[in-house]
Amino acid sequence: MPFNQEYIINKFITKIQHGNFDLTYFKRNLGKLNIKENNLLTFLNQSTALYFVNSHKIIISQYAQELDIYHELFHALNCTLSNKNNPKLGTGFEEGYTEILTYRYFKSNLEDYIGDSPYVPLIYLVKYLEKIIGKNKMELYYSKNYTSCLIEDLRTYLNSKEIKDLFKDLNFIAYFIDNIVFKNLVNIKINKIRDLLIYMAREKWLKAYQKGEISEKVYLLKIKHFIKSLTKDLKHLDNYQLLKK
Numbered sequence: 001m002p003f004n005q006e007y008i009i010n011k012f013i014t015k016i017q018h019g020n021f022d023l024t025y026f027k028r029n030l031g032k033l034n035i036k037e038n039n040l041l042t043f044l045n046q047s048t049a050l051y052f053v054n055s056h057k058i059i060i061s062q063y064a065q066e067l068d069i070y071h072e073l074f075h076a077l078n079c080t081l082s083n084k085n086n087p088k089l090g091t092g093f094e095e096g097y098t099e100i101l102t103y104r105y106f107k108s109n110l111e112d113y114i115g116d117s118p119y120v121p122l123i124y125l126v127k128y129l130e131k132i133i134g135k136n137k138m139e140l141y142y143s144k145n146y147t148s149c150l151i152e153d154l155r156t157y158l159n160s161k162e163i164k165d166l167f168k169d170l171n172f173i174a175y176f177i178d179n180i181v182f183k184n185l186v187n188i189k190i191n192k193i194r195d196l197l198i199y200m201a202r203e204k205w206l207k208a209y210q211k212g213e214i215s216e217k218v219y220l221l222k223i224k225h226f227i228k229s230l231t232k233d234l235k236h237l238d239n240y241q242l243l244k245k
């Protein structure tokens with residue numbers, strides 16, 4: 001696609017200003033950011049766009065859509081800060097959340113377009129993780145690469161091993177989602193994370209109830225709604241996987 005770097009970056013910043021991102025570092029490094037068409041990527045036809053952290057460069061194939069570039073710009077926003085204190089959480093979480101943000105700010109309805117994404121299961125699982133942590137916090141952590149803060153928040157509910165396993169399982173799903181050999185194992189991991197999410201949701205709202213922040217009725221409704229909507233989303237997943245295999 002013919003594109004104008006300045007136009008796309010301006011549109012990106014304008015849209016995401018409605019979110020809870022810290023754009024200080026991203027804006028400071030904008031001069032170094034480079035988006036270029038790449039013939040090899042067009043030729044390989046596997047991925048439409050890629051972001052390289054070290055050179056702060058996005059390469060796109062001829063077939064890239066604007067949406068693909070926004071996805072990479074979110075990676076650029078997330079990776080502008082290299083930080084020893086904030087460990088990488090891995091492909092599973094990063095791709096899932098990057099897709100959520102891309103759809104949130106550049107498409108109106110997640111469900112309408114989700115089928116186009118190669119990261120469907122991750123999107124669904126990370127979407128519910130965000131419901132536990134909170135949208136504002138998650139967006140801020142992402143834009144500042146504050147993975148240690150996210151881990152700290154998760155410690156309210158999980159121990160170190162469970163947190164480590166959560167991100168490892170998300171990575172496993174990211175790597176093997178299209179691999180028929182691991183189909184069962186991928187499903188086991190998805191169900192394991194679902195149970196973990198439901199456990200965290202119960203803990204979250206139970207605490208709010210015990211503190212008197214919400215009534216018993218609201219507590220029960222919140223849990224019911226969380227489980228119902230998670231189950232519904234994972235049903236979509238069944239359809240998606242059946243279609244693919």
Ligand SMILES: [Zn+2]
Pocket residue numbers: 071075095098
């Ligand atoms: Zn990506």
